[in-house]
Amino acid sequence: MTFDLLTVERAQSGDTTARDALLAGITPVLRGFFRSRIGGRDDVDDLVQNALIRVHRGLGALQRADRFKAFAMKAALYELQDFYRGRYSSREALFDPDLPTPGSVDAEDTALRVDLERALATLTEHARAILEMRELGYPYAEIADALGTTEAAVKMQVKRSFARLRELLAVAAVLAFVLGTFL
Amino acid sequence: MNDSDALAFYDALPPDEQAALDRALAEQPALAEAFARWQSLRAELRAELARDLPDHALLVLYALSDDDLLSDADRAELDAARPALDRALARHPGLVAAVARIQADRDAFEAAWAETAQPEPDRPAPAPLAVPAAGASTTNRSPKPAASRAARDRPAAGRAARGAGPVRWVARVAAVLAVVAFGAVLTLVWDRDAGWETLVADGARTVTFADGSTAALADGARLAVPGDGIEDQRQARLIGGRALFRIERDPADPFEVTTTNAEVTVLGTTFTVEATDVQTEVVLVSGAVALAPRAMPEAAVTLAPGERSAVLALDAPSAPEPADLRALDWTGTVFARDLTVGELAARLARQWGEAVAVDPALASEKISDGEYGADGLRDALGKIAGAMGGRVVAEGGGFRLAGAVPSGATAR
Structure with a gap:
C-alpha cells in the first residue's frame, strides 16, 4: 500500500492496517526531519513517536486527505516547539515554564526587586532577541543559526547583558547608599 | 569561564x-x-x-x-x-x-x-471525508455529524500531546509499528481468529464475493475470506497458492488482497497473485494495483497492465517488469497481449488440448489484446473470428480459423 489519498482515507475510516501503513510511511520522514534539526540524539525517537501520536490523534479531524503532508508537517513542527520548550530531558532544557525560575526574585520582594523594565530597556534589540529565543527554549546553537551568527557571539551577548545588569545593580546600590546617607 | x-x-x-x-x-x-x-x-x-x-x-x-x-x-x-x-x-x-x-x-x-520520496496524493481533493465513528469498518462509512467533527485540520494539537510529557509510553506505539514490520504472520493469524473463513481449493474453484468480485483459485490454493461478522467484505487473504482476482471497481472502497508478507490494493482490475510463505508474486492483467510488503508500505510499487513484481520476505518489491502472460494459462483463460492470431490459436489449442488450425492469411494478423477462453474454446475462437472477419470451421475433430465465408458457402 502506498502513502496516498486512499491510505489516508482508509486510516481515517478506522482501518487499522491503513493507519499503521500511514504511520510507518511517515516515520522515516519524521526521523529524517528531527535528525536534521537536533542531530542524532536519543530524543529523536521520542520526537518521532510523539509526532506519530499527534498524527494518529488528529487524523479523524483532518478534513482534506490531500493535505496530509501539511498536516504531518504541523505535527512535526508542534513537536519540535515542545522539544525546544523543555518538554524533554535535554541538558539545555529550560525550567518548567509553569514554575518560577530557580533563584529569581519574588515580585513581592520589593527590597530586592530592581526596575526590570529599566533593565530590559538597556538591552539592545539583538540581545533581547537572543534572550527571548532562549526563553522560548532554543539552544544557543539554534539561536546563533537563526540569527545568522556564531554560538560564541551569541554567548558573548548574553554575558554582556548579564554584566550590564550587574553594573545597573552597582549603580543602584551606590544611589541607595547616597540617598540613605544624605536624606 | x-x-x-x-x-x-x-x-x-x-x-x-x-x-x-x-x-x-x-x-x-x-x-x-x-x-x-x-x-x-x-x-x-x-x-x-x-x-x-x-x-x-x-x-x-x-x-x-x-x-x-x-x-x-x-x-x-x-x-x-x-x-x-x-x-x-x-x-x-x-x-x-x-x-x-x-x-x-x-x-x-x-x-x-522529498528525500523519502513519498508520492504525492494522486487525485484531486475530495469533498470532506465521511469518517465513521471509531472502530467502524471501512464499508460502513456513515458520515459523522458535522457538529461532532473537530473544526480544525490540525494534528492532535500541541496542547493535547503536551500533557504526555516525554511520553516514554509511546514506545508502545513503536512496538506496534515494529509488529507491523516483523509480525505479518501474526497479524494473519489474528485476523483469521477474528472470523475469517479459510477455503482450500480441491481442484479449480471460483469464489464470488458479495460485490461480485471473484477469485479463481488454482488447485491447492488457500484463500481466507471475511466471515459474515466482518463488515468489510472487500478483502481477502491468499494464504498460499495461486489465484486470479477479478475485482469490481469501487473507488470509494478499494479491494485489498493480503498475503503473509505483502498486500495488494486495487480499485477494480484483474490480476493474479501467487503466494508462498515467503514470497508473493503479482501479475497484472488490466487496471492498476499497488504492491507493497506489509512491513514496508512506503516501498510500494504500482504495476501497469502486463507487468509483474514480487515481494520476497520483508524486502521491497522487485522493480515492475514485463510479465510473460503465458504464466497465467493455468487460469483457463489466455491473456493476449501483442499476439498474432496464429500465436493465440496455438495457446488456446494447448490450453484446451484440441487441434486448432489457422489459415495462413490470418495467422500473422495481430489480434486485439484481451482475454480469450474463459467461456470455452469454441467461444474464444468465435471471438477471434468475429474480430478478424473470419469464421470457425470444425474439421477432423478440431477447429480451423478460416477467412471470410466464401460466396454460396455456409459458416459453421
Missing part, C-alpha cells in the same frame, strides 16, 4: 557545574543578588512572552501562513489572533527570529519528505 560568566548560562550547564555555582553563590552574597536579578529578568521576559503570545501553536501557523499549508480552520484561528500576534511580533524580536526558525524547520521537513 569565571563564576559570573557561568551564571549567565546556568540553565545550560550540567548538574555538577550548577552545584559548583550554587556553592559559589552561597559564599558570595553580591553574586547571589546579581544572579537573582538575572533570573528575575529572564522570568519577566518569559512572562511577557506568555502574556503576548499565550498559544505558541499560533507561531507555527503564522510561520506557515505564506504557504498553502494551513487548513481553513487554521486560517480562521490565525486571522482571529492576528492583531494580537502582530503586536507581539512588533514588541518581541525573539518571536520574529522564532518565526524565521520555524520556516527553516518547514524547509527541513520538505527536504526530509
Whole structure:
C-alpha cells in the first residue's frame, strides 16, 4: 500500500492496517526531519513517536486527505516547539515554564526587586532577541543559526547583558547608599 | 569561564557545574543578588512572552501562513489572533527570529519528505471525508455529524500531546509499528481468529464475493475470506497458492488482497497473485494495483497492465517488469497481449488440448489484446473470428480459423 489519498482515507475510516501503513510511511520522514534539526540524539525517537501520536490523534479531524503532508508537517513542527520548550530531558532544557525560575526574585520582594523594565530597556534589540529565543527554549546553537551568527557571539551577548545588569545593580546600590546617607 | 560568566548560562550547564555555582553563590552574597536579578529578568521576559503570545501553536501557523499549508480552520484561528500576534511580533524580536526558525524547520521537513520520496496524493481533493465513528469498518462509512467533527485540520494539537510529557509510553506505539514490520504472520493469524473463513481449493474453484468480485483459485490454493461478522467484505487473504482476482471497481472502497508478507490494493482490475510463505508474486492483467510488503508500505510499487513484481520476505518489491502472460494459462483463460492470431490459436489449442488450425492469411494478423477462453474454446475462437472477419470451421475433430465465408458457402 502506498502513502496516498486512499491510505489516508482508509486510516481515517478506522482501518487499522491503513493507519499503521500511514504511520510507518511517515516515520522515516519524521526521523529524517528531527535528525536534521537536533542531530542524532536519543530524543529523536521520542520526537518521532510523539509526532506519530499527534498524527494518529488528529487524523479523524483532518478534513482534506490531500493535505496530509501539511498536516504531518504541523505535527512535526508542534513537536519540535515542545522539544525546544523543555518538554524533554535535554541538558539545555529550560525550567518548567509553569514554575518560577530557580533563584529569581519574588515580585513581592520589593527590597530586592530592581526596575526590570529599566533593565530590559538597556538591552539592545539583538540581545533581547537572543534572550527571548532562549526563553522560548532554543539552544544557543539554534539561536546563533537563526540569527545568522556564531554560538560564541551569541554567548558573548548574553554575558554582556548579564554584566550590564550587574553594573545597573552597582549603580543602584551606590544611589541607595547616597540617598540613605544624605536624606 | 569565571563564576559570573557561568551564571549567565546556568540553565545550560550540567548538574555538577550548577552545584559548583550554587556553592559559589552561597559564599558570595553580591553574586547571589546579581544572579537573582538575572533570573528575575529572564522570568519577566518569559512572562511577557506568555502574556503576548499565550498559544505558541499560533507561531507555527503564522510561520506557515505564506504557504498553502494551513487548513481553513487554521486560517480562521490565525486571522482571529492576528492583531494580537502582530503586536507581539512588533514588541518581541525573539518571536520574529522564532518565526524565521520555524520556516527553516518547514524547509527541513520538505527536504526530509522529498528525500523519502513519498508520492504525492494522486487525485484531486475530495469533498470532506465521511469518517465513521471509531472502530467502524471501512464499508460502513456513515458520515459523522458535522457538529461532532473537530473544526480544525490540525494534528492532535500541541496542547493535547503536551500533557504526555516525554511520553516514554509511546514506545508502545513503536512496538506496534515494529509488529507491523516483523509480525505479518501474526497479524494473519489474528485476523483469521477474528472470523475469517479459510477455503482450500480441491481442484479449480471460483469464489464470488458479495460485490461480485471473484477469485479463481488454482488447485491447492488457500484463500481466507471475511466471515459474515466482518463488515468489510472487500478483502481477502491468499494464504498460499495461486489465484486470479477479478475485482469490481469501487473507488470509494478499494479491494485489498493480503498475503503473509505483502498486500495488494486495487480499485477494480484483474490480476493474479501467487503466494508462498515467503514470497508473493503479482501479475497484472488490466487496471492498476499497488504492491507493497506489509512491513514496508512506503516501498510500494504500482504495476501497469502486463507487468509483474514480487515481494520476497520483508524486502521491497522487485522493480515492475514485463510479465510473460503465458504464466497465467493455468487460469483457463489466455491473456493476449501483442499476439498474432496464429500465436493465440496455438495457446488456446494447448490450453484446451484440441487441434486448432489457422489459415495462413490470418495467422500473422495481430489480434486485439484481451482475454480469450474463459467461456470455452469454441467461444474464444468465435471471438477471434468475429474480430478478424473470419469464421470457425470444425474439421477432423478440431477447429480451423478460416477467412471470410466464401460466396454460396455456409459458416459453421
